[in-house]
Amino acid sequence: MNSVEIKNLDLNFGAVKVLQNLNLDIKQGEFVVLLGSSGCGKSTLLNCIAGLLEVSGGQLFINGKNVTWSEPNERGIGMVFQSYALYPQMTVKGNLTFGLKNAKMPKDEIEKRVARAAEILQIEPLLDRKPAALSGGQRQRVAIGRALVRDVDVFLFDEPLSNLDAKLRADLRVEIKKLHQQLQNTMIYVTHDQIEAMTLADRIAIMKGGKIMQLGSPDEIYNRPQNLYVADFIGSPSMDFFEGHLENGVFTMGDIALPMADYEYANGPVSGPAIVGIRPEHILTGDQTAGAVTTQVTIDIVEPMGSDTLVYSSLNCKPLHIRMDGKAKVAAGETITIGFDPVSASLFDPTTEERI
Amino acid sequence: MADPVQFTGPHGPKPKTPFSRRNIMLYGTLIVVSLYYLVPLYVMIVTSLKGMPEIRMGNIFAPPMEITFEPWVKAWSQACTGLNCDGLSRGFWNSVQITIPSVLASIIIASVNGYALANWRFKGANVFFGILIFGAFIPYQVMIYPIVIMLREMGLYTKLGGLVIVHSIFGMPILTLLFRNYFASLPEELFKAARVDGARFWGIYFRIMLPMSMPIFVVAVILQVTGIWNDFLFGVIYAKPDSYPMTVQLNNIVNSVQGVKEYNVNMAATLLTGAVPLFIYFVSGKLFVRGVAAGAVKG
The missing domain is CATH 3.40.50.300 (P-loop containing nucleotide triphosphate hydrolases)
Incomplete structure (x- = not known):
């Protein structure tokens, strides 16, 4: 009851x-x-x-x-x-x-x-x-x-x-x-x-x-x-969102192509414009990037918080937050390699704003 | 032990000069202003303690050579107003009989009104409140004659009961506003908590709201007692010589045109009439401070 x-x-x-x-x-x-x-x-x-x-x-x-x-x-x-x-x-x-x-x-x-x-x-x-x-x-x-x-x-x-x-x-x-x-x-x-x-x-x-x-x-x-x-709303800092296009199971934003084969679609695979949302802690850095789709970003600001380190950067002219290990040695102005993990990402329809 | 540090230049608390220009200005102004207020009172007290021959000598500031309480006795029990020659005592008891029920009735009704308006927002509450506040701005003079007719129809014209009703009604707008604003300033969550705890309209009023509202009740009592005691207009209109309140009687004594002007009796009568509001200020002033301090506790 x-x-x-x-x-x-x-x-x-x-x-x-x-x-x-x-x-x-x-x-x-x-x-x-x-x-x-x-x-x-x-x-x-x-x-x-x-x-x-x-x-x-x-x-x-x-x-x-x-x-x-x-x-x-x-x-x-x-x-x-x-x-x-x-x-x-x-x-x-x-x-x-x-x-x-x-x-x-x-x-x-x-x-x-x-x-x-x-x-x-x-x-x-x-x-x-x-x-x-x-x-x-x-x-x-x-x-x-x-x-x-x-x-x-x-x-x-x-x-x-x-x-x-x-x-x-x-x-x-x-x-x-x-x-x-x-x-x-x-x-x-x-x-x-x-x-x-x-x-x-x-x-x-x-x-x-x-x-x-x-x-x-x-x-x-x-x-x-x-x-x-x-x-x-959930998460602090919040998810970063990037607009792109989803076609044949591949999400393209700028010159980055993310294969979304392992992604759990809400209603099966679809094609069309889409927004990808990635949490700061799901951005791969350092050794984790091996085998993942990678790109290079420049660090703007570093916030060491003790347990972890928050890095402010940008990707495709959109703000990008990266949560790194607390012991990571990074400084503003450096360029680092980051990787994406399609499974932990979220895809949204730009018009309905619903999860794809 | 280390040597005490030697400072050069200003250090520690800044020295204060008791006769600075600022202090002289401040206390000078205060003394002048209080003299301005106290001199008339002094003259009244001194004159009321003199006999008529001494007053005729004209030194109004001089202290009495021979202190006599005769004028006070006369003002209280022998001064004549019209046909009655029993002094202010009659007016005093009339005023007491008018003031006490009016103060009680108006405060009780207005506090319940204010509580209902602040916490139990019923349909049309705002309109009702608007009308009530509007009532506070209507000049009394407009309503004098209609009230004469109403009291006459009710058989209360020139009766003390009529005056009580009039005072209670006219105290309603401002008191309701006072209580409503006070109750509205109490945390709304207290009211909600009491409702969850199963208290209803009267339960919340008596058990939760009243114990938290002593300061505002004291304010209301001060307002009403002084206001009703000092009232002259309603007293002169809605009463007759037998039921005149003290203020009206005082006027009749002081403004009587027959015989000699007995300044000492007039002064004594005035002081007697003013004694009640003065007493209320002194007594409730202390209570008021205590009430505010007790009410300042945040739940």
Whole structure:
């Protein structure tokens, strides 16, 4: 059974159509990340699932129950917000129990649940403090705890780590993943951070303009992007694109001819104009170039990052990024030989922008 | 131990000169301005403590040779306005009976209004809010006569209850604006979190919003108490001598044309009338600062 089902969902703010005919099925226990740049409708979609926004059309099912018209607290969801949204006048315990008291739950049951959540999140010593006396990471734990005590089926996260500094963000990211493995709940997680999406998700939904551009595992999204937008959005630095022509299984750009015999076509081999997308780490350098189609490029800028070295260059008057080994000895102005690996490349139709 | 480093030229904190030209200008201006405000108050207090013979000597700045509280007693309990000769006390209690219910009613209603407008955006909320704000710009004078008729039809004309209703209504636009803007400035996610936690309209209002809104309630109380206490126009129109608020009575005492002008009684009456707003400023000023400090906690 699907944990969350979204059927033909529309949402309009006045004349502005934010979400249009959106469909999404999320399996029990799945961790789905909604990823997109700001204004793509990902938070709006989450608010619709939570019941904080009234939908303009379509249906919402949680655990097989139609919740389209239900109040947020009747949907079996818990939500964690970016700004934590802890009630400042209540203690941590007050924050955790507020929802349970509203549900008129017996006292001993409340105590049991608070104890369990506090243990899982390791916030027992903080229970009598006010939110103002907590650090950012502790506040976010309490916010997660507030969803946890309600024993909900679906956790909704609205950019929960965006207000934290980089180190804490990495730590809490791992903790959220641990929490998911421990609880096995369905989780829907909104973020604009690719790393969070790639590391946490079972499936990622990349959104743009209120539509899901691609829904797939992190591996599919990264290695087989469905369209130009997804290919360009995921990866940092992003994929480099070169226009060319595809004929008889050979992709030609300028004087470079790439045999695409091993390429996995989406719908079988085709001919015509095409765009090839290559990730910086899929450009071969040094000894790897043996046997591959090669060309010479001049290095413009070198960015040593420790673990690897990023090289900025150009090919056919288009920018070209190359991710080299961290120990590579290269300098600006040098000319190096690079090779292409057709299997890890992606081909797109220039007019439809879909994967070929 | 190493020798202390010897500096040449400027080092460390810059020395301050207490009698710099800047300080003289600054404090000079402050002293002059405060004198400008305090001298009339001084004259009032001094005069109210003098007897009439001393006042007739004409040294208004001179401190009283013989301190007497008679003018204060007279202003409070014996001064005549029209037929009544029971002083300002009657007006004081009238004003109390007008101010307390009007302040409570207007603040309670306006805070709920503001909360609904800020957080529960119902259909037509913007239009409603627009009309309300427009109401704040309509001159009172336009509405005086229609309200006379309305109060008369309701049987509340010249009654204290009528004045309470009038004050509550006229406080509504500005207070609603105040509360709406304050509630809108609270993080929206708190409201959402409370909804996910199963709280409804009143639950969120009482349990989440109210405890976070002390500063704005104090501001509203200051605004309303001083505004309603100091009101003269509505008091003079919608009340009759028995139900005149303190301000109207003060006017009648000070502006009475019969007999001798008792300056000391007038001064005492004025100080008595101004005491309540003054008291509110002093008391709530402190509360206000505390409220702002407590409200500054980010969740």
